[in-house]
Amino acid sequence: MIIDVTKAKYLGDYRIRLTFENGVEGELDFLDFLSFKGVFEPLRDLKFFAQVGVNPDWGTICWPNGADFAPETLYARVTGTYESLIRYGAELADA
Helix, strand or coil: CCCCEEEEEEEECCEEEEEECCCCEEEEEHHHCCCCCHHHHHHHCHHHHCCCEEECCCCEEECCCCCECCHHHHHHHHHCCHHHHHHHHHHHHHC
């Protein structure tokens, strides 16, 4: 089940506080995992990164250039279950 992002608050540097539709909240430092390649390259500029918003149709965060992150990835990172998500994806690929 995908849990949508409902709020995003830019905190400075590459940090964003996220709120999900089930009430879970957490702060992520995107510098820990963001590669500034392709569509994410403009996010290197902190003024651009700070323009983060929530697209309610997509249920996730996005930027003016269309860059976004899958809400399930963000939720897994906030809740500390990201490694489980990766293992589950690998199991599905092997099936």
